Amino acid sequence: MSVALETRGLGRRYASQWALQGCTLEIPRGTVTALVGPNGAGKTTLLRLAVGLTRPSAGSVRVFGLDPRAQAAEALPRVGFLAQEHPLYGGFTVEEMLRFGRELNPSWDDDSARDRIAALDLPLKKKVRSLSGGQRAQVALTLALAKRPELLLLDEPVASLDPLARREFMQSVVEAVAEHELTVVLSSHILADLERVCDHLVILAHGRTQLVGSIEEIVASHRLLTGPRDEAEDVSQMHEVVRESHAERQTTLLVRANGHVYDSHWSVHELDLEEIVLAYLGQDAAVRREAVLS
């Protein structure tokens, strides 16, 4: 499977603060990837780097093998981007926004754009300023889709929307993915928004990637183990321990298993995706707590 988005040691520093650091990942073509992390984790920075809005301070980013900044003329037509605030020209009518898309994108699909607007019951003559948040998000998505990108980057697309608009928006994304061969990366700080539509997951926290992989593989490999404390060391040599907590004699480990886990001393539980994500996002806090206690 070829790669749509690839980063190597990618980092971006603002003043002395790293917004993103040492990020290495590959997003295969045709996948829908959830980019999850708390606010300030570097999700927006990563997406902006991928579309060339931001320049890396370290490492590299490639979309379809192209540098989005240095090779913008080739890369930009292949990438659709929806910024978090859904910026649009408030004084433009919906029709003028479509003309904007047509003028600035050689591969613009005007028919599908007009069909989408009609299907959404959006009046063409209405000013963007007077639309609801959900309608603006849909206009912005229409622009991003009618450009006919191969990679679509959506930064917190539903964060500002009410639950109904959220559902409608995600439905539109699912339909677009089904209709075209589209690779999608969408970010959110809430996994529940994305879980149903995604098949891949990237967890970002504190400016670093915590976990990258297909959701199927992630769920299959993570296990919660409970067993004798004095054997915890042995387990950690076999499997990657994500999180641990110790009672007097007993230890609970959340591990990314390296192969099959079988040991009569340990009880093994499966985990759902949300539990795994929370474990990764809580990781640093847990480690700090351990450090304070010991």
Add this chain to the structure above:
Amino acid sequence: MIWLGWRLQRTETIVTAALLALLAVAFVPEGIHLANLFDQQHVARCINSQTQACSFVVGNFTANAGSLQALFDGGWFNLIPGLIGVALAVPVLLELENGTVRLAWTQSVTRRRWVTTKLGLAVGTVLLAAAGFSLLFTWYQRPFDQIYGRWDKFDFDWIVPLGYALFALGLALAIGVLLRRSALTLVIAFAIYVAGRLFVESWLRKRFIAPLSSTWGPHSAGPNLSKAWVISQTPSDRAGRPLPDGASVFQECARTGVHGFKGVSQSCLARHGADFTHAVYQPASRFWEFQGIDTALFGGAALLLIAFAAWRLLASD
């Protein structure tokens, strides 16, 4: 892309055009009236003549002609090129402030093309508007130029307004890419524009080229200063040195003549060694040189500022 650029600066262009139209409504009828009066009264023939009849003709023309001349007093019209310049920076400033650059820069056109089109359009519109401003006043001023010379309305005529307007645009763009806040940017840019203009006008301009000076006695006509830019003209001694207590000498030598006319006694001045006149001036022949230097100064600063703005836009995140 051209459509987009135009659509986004439509309001500012219309406002600028309306401002110029307003000026035209005020000055075009008056200008036509002036030109007719100038021809009908044969003022041109009298300009270099010293006869009593001619000075009456010229005096009559200037006294009756300029009902709008008072508008020039105080130099308020100097603000107009600045307004034109900052107004046409607004479309770029708003895009930065509202974040719509993130929309524009993620379409298929490169950022370089966006910057070239937007800034190019702004520069073009500003030059066009400033040219309109200059054309209106250069045309309106023609009769007065022939009488007083062209120095009088130096700031409104010919090519300098283009440099001024471009300077204001460059200031607003350069400050805007740093601040990304439109209202504050406009206030700061306009303040710097005014300060820069005042500095050049009151201090720097007369030093562009070392001025000429001349000293002449009571029986000499002195150089022809009627169309020159006279920087100073004072009573002085034979060597051109101004008198240390010039004011008191004048008081002492002031006389009230037979018809109640106030005058100064030449013999009294001579007794004090003050019957010479010393003038420092830029001759009329230097007008174009000064227009060139002024335009190069403001236009050059503008180009640097605009280049800085373009570079920041291309390099920014």
